[in-house]
Amino acid sequence: MIDVTKLLSTLLYDPKDPVLFNSAFFFYYFAIFLFCYLAVSGSKTGRVWVFTLFSLYFFYKACGFYVGLVILSAIVDFNLSRWIYRAQQRSLRVFLLVFSIVINIGLLFYFKYTDFFIGIVNEVTAGHIRPLHLLLPIGISFYTFENLSYTIDVYRKEFPPVDNFMDYLFFLSFFPKLMMGPIVRAADFIPQISQPYVLDREDIGTGMYLIISGLFKKIVISDFIYLNFVQYIFDDPSKHTGLECLLGVYGYALVIYCDFSGYSDMAIGIARWTGFKIPPNFATPYQSASITEFWRRWHISLSSWLRDYLYIPLGGNRKGRVRQYVNLALTMLIGGFWHGASWNFIFWGGLHGVALGLDKVRIDWLKKTGKVYTGFSKYFFKVLGILITFHFVCFCWIFFKASSFHDAWALIHQIAYDFQPGIWYDLYQGYTAVFALMLLGFVLHFVTASGGQQVMEKTMARVPVWGSVAIMVVFIWLLIQVKSTQPMIPIYFQF
Template sequence: MMRIDIHKLLKLLAFNEQDPLLFNSAFFLIFFGFFLTAYLLFQKNRNTRIYFLTLFSLYFFYKTCGWYVGFILLAAVVDFNISKIIYETTSKHARKVLITLSILLNVGLLFYFKYTNFFIDIINDVSQQQLHPLKLLLPVGISFYTFENVSYTVDVYRREIKPVDRFIDYLFFLSFFPKLMMGPIVRAADFLPQIEKKPFVTDEQLGQGLYLITAGIIKKVVISDYINANYVMYIFDNPSAHTGLECLLAVYAYAMVIYCDFSGYSDMARGMAKWIGFEINLNFLSPYQSSSITEFWRRWHISLSSWLRDYIYIPLGGNRSGYFNTYRNLFITMLIGGFWHGASWNFIFWGALHGAALALHKLQKDYERKPLLVIPYSPKVTKFINKILVDLPVFTVPYSPALTKMLKVMATFHFVCLGWIFFRCNSFADSWTFINQIFSHFNIAVLPQLVANYANVIMMLWLGFLLHSITSPTELEYQKFLTKLSTPLKIVYLFAAIYLAIQFKQADVIKPIYLQF
């Protein structure tokens, strides 16, 4: 009898490909509870605390992706040592060789797992070869910790930070479990100084953590998973079988699914970090309230957009080399950002779409400051064309700034939704089929039936947009309210959110969308 129990326990603690350990699983909540209890025993001693957190993070990663945990260990060893050599080397040439080597090793490993089969397909299409795709599985989180590795070594190379002295500190930074799988992408300069601080969790952090964890659970499990399983997957898997109205609702639904899925997971990551005494950066700030595509990328996946700005856009030249080069750099940066998301023409087109939009918005802002287009001997035509370039894209309504902003927000949101079609569809052809259904087979007559059949989905969709519309001051006030609750009431509040999530949890495990990246 004892052997059976031990066998079951070992099986439960081992990696299960069919049931990976995710924040939205019931087992993880129990797992995290045991972790917090043990952490209280080790937190006072600096070294014990770091070793315990690192080992727990690596075990958590093992439970999520199996022996691929070895890649994060390899990445940590390589970049820890290269960065130290870079910092100690005075030769400019040697430093450039070393930083190039570091980037090639990091990006090369990512490229091998993520893009090899994509380029094999391209070679087969172009040359009529019959190369067989490799049987590769993408290691979980590799895109995120690769970017963290690159930013660390580049920052050391730029002399913006000093490399850490101890390997365990760097491994802890890289493997810190709340942000390991799906971000946010954390900068070493923001995280490493926190290691030296004495672990002291304030009442504010407890309240903020409680708010973020419970909000994340509701976003991910209650809203995103429900809408995804009961409507979005059904429509996107076969768009040609549905009317344009059904497809349009699916676009709006997916916009909320991906927001609640990713921001919910980010919220949980930030909340758990706060409960351990660490701060990781905000990753979403009500992005669908943006009135321009530029503002959208300041609010959506903030850690990625800032990384792309600092390590791709600015090194390309940023806005320092004239108008055309600025627009080109914006386009290239977003093209790379699209390709980062996945080896697919859909992601490349999605990145190009956003890159073109950012470039056009920058062009429009440049025209506002100084009209660039001049038609010789025709000031009226010049004025007319410049007015179109300045005014039309922003939907300016005379004497009504509120209505003007609302139109801008709606235009930006619908452009983002257009991009989500390519982001979500299974193929490039399906994306155009989806768009064709909306514009060519829009049957308003099915509206009553659609509302009747998917009333719960529509209700969840409205709930998602309602939560999204909550302002930052309101969130802060609610966090203060939670902070003031007694410990028993905090526990009741947490378990109420978990109970609610259990009631809405889908039969099949719905993995986080960004887990694939």
């Protein structure tokens, strides 16, 4: 007999157990969704309604009644964009655009940054204003940027507004990317809604590879390394030797990459199975030979958004070199602040802004002198660039991850003054599985760059449907055997 109370508790929002792509609930949810979606796949209206309703429910399971914010945002920007497009007077169009920006940024600011600025006011004035301790709505940073890009593109006449509200709500609430991105632009997504649903072997193979690789990166590599090593290091760096701290930083670099890129891969793979193509969000970023190249490969949807809607409107590189460096610094500072209401994130963004400015100086010098490296020198400086870029990024990750500046500097102090390389063998014996997975993770990171991903996608595309189902079932069973009992919330879930 069905336990109605238990069933209801499973279906209702539980703040202690939000729905995740790697949760057992999601597998049942996704199976039911696919059944319903395929049942109406011949009707554009049916696909939109089924997908939207399932997406809103998915978001409800992740953050409760904050799902109303997504609906409210869709209503506001759907109407504002239409008014902007139809307005004849430039002043009215500007006013409506500014109003849209204020509404979107205002909601984001209220939930994400109010307590941060209350803290600043209290420190400066010795005041006693009570923080509001607001619960941050999951995904608000992502769908806010999607709303902004939509209304700005409409204002620029680069994209006509949609006529059907459900199409826009579908775009904004699309559950694969709703909570953690990628940040998808309406101009790339909305035209796909009206296209007939066709699923070929390439879609099945690519989607399967992305989902399996994403789950593997998230559960097998990221979660295991974090829960069994990295979290111990960052909880109190002063208790660990410099060698442990350094390996912890390397571990976190892999953890945040596998965590976020794994989620992005799953989102893109699920979208592919449902007939939508979302651009990749990562392109083996740790193979970058410069910090400029890194930001072309890391969180591509965010870095391109910041470039097109912040850096270029600020003037980009069109107003002289000094202004260009200032624009870079401001863009990265704001990008850091976007990640969270903390001085650590602002400092992290500032470091990357300074590095990007210095890299522009290097690039300008190479162009001015006509310096071109060939032969052995070309490969030597490429490898050197990869090593320098990777270690700079790792240095910045310390401030991104550490709970305070004190902890960040404590970790750096241990690496600089208490390294103790002699303990490496004891450390290896204590964390053999962790270090083996770290090595595997970095090796796979470079293998996929050399064409491994394309080979795997083509291989899976040749597998018949029954074989694909069998592979997925076996893989999920294996994941259940190896996954940790303590679920790890995705890192970018908090942003």
